[in-house]
Amino acid sequence: MVDGVIPGVGGVLVFLPLIAVFFLIFSFLEDLGYFSRAAFIMDRIMRAVGLHGKAFFSLFMGYSCNVAGIMATRMLESRKDRLIAALVNPLIPCSARLGVMSFLAAVFFAGDAATLVMLSLVVLSLVLVALVGLLLQKLVLPSENTYFIMEMPPYRIPTIRGLAIHMYERVGIFVKRAGTFIFLVSIIIWALSSFPEAVELSETYIGQAGRMLEPIGALLGFDWRLMVALIFGFAAKELTLSTLSILYGLEEEAELGIILAASWTPLTAFTFLTVQMIYVPCLATVAVMRKETNSWGWTALGVAYTLALAFVVGLIVYHGGLLIFGGG
Numbered sequence: 150m151v152d153g154v155i156p157g158v159g160g161v162l163v164f165l166p167l168i169a170v171f172f173l174i175f176s177f178l179e180d181l182g183y184f185s186r187a188a189f190i191m192d193r194i195m196r197a198v199g200l201h202g203k204a205f206f207s208l209f210m211g212y213s214c215n216v217a218g219i220m221a222t223r224m225l226e227s228r229k230d231r232l233i234a235a236l237v238n239p240l241i242p243c244s245a246r247l248g249v250m251s252f253l254a255a256v257f258f259a260g261d262a263a264t265l266v267m268l269s270l271v272v273l274s275l276v277l278v279a280l281v282g283l284l285l286q287k288l289v290l291p292s293e294n295t296y297f298i299m300e301m302p303p304y305r306i307p308t309i310r311g312l313a314i315h316m317y318e319r320v321g322i323f324v325k326r327a328g329t330f331i332f333l334v335s336i337i338i339w340a341l342s343s344f345p346e347a348v349e350l351s352e353t354y355i356g357q358a359g360r361m362l363e364p365i366g367a368l369l370g371f372d373w374r375l376m377v378a379l380i381f382g383f384a385a386k387e388l389t390l391s392t393l394s395i396l397y398g399l400e401e402e403a404e405l406g407i408i409l410a411a412s413w414t415p416l417t418a419f420t421f422l423t424v425q426m427i428y429v430p431c432l433a434t435v436a437v438m439r440k441e442t443n444s445w446g447w448t449a450l451g452v453a454y455t456l457a458l459a460f461v462v463g464l465i466v467y468h469g470g471l472l473i474f475g476g477g
Contacts, residue, residue, distance in 0.1 A: 154332060154339075169320050175213055176315035180307035184209070189301070198279035199286025201225055204234040208278065211241030213319070215434040218243075219441050233285045235441055236451050237278045239430035242271065245386035250422050252390060256406040257418040266419065270426055277427065277458065338381060338388070338395050355396075369424065369463045370417045379424070385431050416470040423466050428459035 178184060184206060192202025200208075203225055211218030215238055222234040242250065250270060254263040341355035358380065359373030366376040374396045382389045394405050409418070429435070429452050439448040 154336060165320065165324070169316060172213065172316045172319040173312060175210075176312050176319075177307050180305065180311055180315070182302045182304045185301050199282035199284075200233060200237070201227070201230040204230065207234045207238055208241055211238045211243060212247070213244055215239050215241065215243050215430050216437045219434065219437050222441060229286075232442060232447060233282055235438055236285060236447065236454075237282050239434060239438075239451065239455055240274050240278045240281065240427065242274055242426050243386065245431075246426055249386065249389045249425060252406070253409070253418055253422055256410055257413070257415045266422070270422060273423070273462075274426060277462075281454070281458075338392055342395055365460075368467075369420055369460075370414075370467050371421065375421055379428065382425065383429055383432060385433070386425075389425060416467065416474060419470070420463050420467040424459045424463040427455060427462055429455050 187209075188202050188205045191205040195202050195204055204222070206224060207218045207221040209218075210221045218238040218241060219235045222231045222238070225231045225234060250267060254266045257263075258266050338355065341358075342353050344353060355377050356373060359377040362376040362380075363371075363373045366372065371379075374393065377396060378389050378392045381392045390405065393409070397405065397408050399405050399408065413421075430438075435448060435452060438451050439445065442448060
């Protein structure tokens with residue numbers, strides 16, 4: 150309980166205020182009736198990058214959760230449009246990834262620099278969405294474009310009660326997930342990082358897995374702990390920081406920031422943020438992608454290309470940083 154559950158679940162619940170504010174703003178725009186107009190306005194821009202105007206809903210909801218974003222592709226009439234929107238949606242950083250990103254950015258970059266780092270990562274994700282969308286539209290799924298048809302609902306003033314209900318329901322789902330699935334995974338992480346009994350964490354089961362992947366991680370400036378954090382991030386992106394807390398033998402998030410600041414360089418942190426934002430979506434997202442595309446082949450493509458893209462972009466960021474800043 151002390152070494153596994155409290156750091157694991159506690160490390161996730163610290164994101165609760167951030168997620169509550171996001172859902173409040175999201176619910177306000179949704180109840181206001183702005184989304185339909187935003188989709189109409191964005192149609193020309195979305196078409197330029199191989200996406201339908203209505204895919205704006207899917208991408209916007211991806212900032213909350215990629216599961217909801219992929220499910221939102223159902224409103225697209227064309228199968229081609231649905232597939233493209235579902236495949237690019239995981240490139241949008243969800244609230245869990247944004248929480249991890251904001252924490253690490255605050256640890257390694259002060260003041261305006263942290264803001265610029267977060268902004269650059271979000272812009273990078275949008276550029277990748279555009280490039281991948283164009284590639285899929287031109288090479289993988291070429292066909293005729295569909296027309297944009299949508300009814301514009303009237304503007305409505307959201308009620309405080311309605312906003313509170315929507316925010317409460319969505320935050321409740323997050324808390325339930327933290328209290329069940331992440332509770333279980335935190336115990337598994339603790340067990341894998343505690344057995345077989347060893348003096349060094351690198352000798353445990355989880356350490357051995359990280360060591361096996363360390364040669365690949367070394368190309369990006371990552372040690373075995375970062376590789377393990379990425380592995381468990383596949384289960385749920387919220388687990389990234391809680392996994393690091395357990396691996397470093399810590400109980401509080403503040404302590405994790407201090408340890409990471411002493412162990413990583415800002416270049417390593419920025420590279421990790423980039424890879425963590427791009428690489429394979431969480432297990433729940435993969436499951437929903439399989440359901441919505443009704444194809445293991447498209448799902449495998451969605452997983453494979455994000456892994457490859459994260460590795461390539463991480464290589465460029467890390468080695469480009471070494472050339473420019475000398476690893477500082």
